[in-house]
Amino acid sequence: GESVGLHLPTLSVQEGDNSIINCAYSNSASDYFIWYKQESGKGPQFIIDIRSNMDKRQGQRVTVLLNKTVKHLSLQIAATQPGDSAVYFCAEKRSGNTGKLIFGQGTTLQVKP
Amino acid sequence: NAGVTQTPKFRVLKTGQSMTLLCAQDMNHEYMYWYRQDPGMGLRLIHYSVGEGTTAKGEVPDGYNVSRLKKQNFLLGLESAAPSQTSVYFCASSRDPPKNIQYFGAGTRLSVL
16 A cells, blocks of 8 residues: 655764654645654754755755655754654645545654764 | 643553544634554555544544534544554644645553453
8 A cells, every 4th residue: 555654763973973864755636745753752953854856955954865766764963962863754735625644654864972 | 731641641551442542623624534553564544534513434444433512622433443553643724725734633542451
């Protein structure tokens, strides 16, 4: 079936290193892809999004890359900090007016001091 | 600037009891959503609304009902709670598509004994 998934359930990085979190999707009809961060005990928080007609979008310390050929999405976090420790979800929005998002399972990012 | 507010934050129910979860948003968003989050399952859509007075089923609607009598509020009801409904419930809201970035509340942790 169609799904949005993440390649690794847990990613452990050293403080100051760059982090790359990956996501695979299967539906070519999605028009937006969104990354969320969820800290323990909190709701998901919007990080960055990318439209399907773009390849790359940069924010503050974060970059999202979209490869439509292989249906792959990644989130890069520069100079990872302890405050970046959280679960990261990718989500795809299907074209249309319902606004529904399909979420992946999530990757836990652990930052070692 | 409250954003999306969920009440209550925690609740313990006995099997067969009923309850209503309240979601309120102050961003004048048209779209609102209820999700449940279980370990290893990611976020699953229960019901959603594309405007005041409208509701629609999501991925896992059985055992739940919703109402959107006012634009700013979205209520989730459990008529006869079951242990399988033990979960963390999140409400979200968004503007109209196409972009549809959803903003989440802090969640309600529900245990059904």
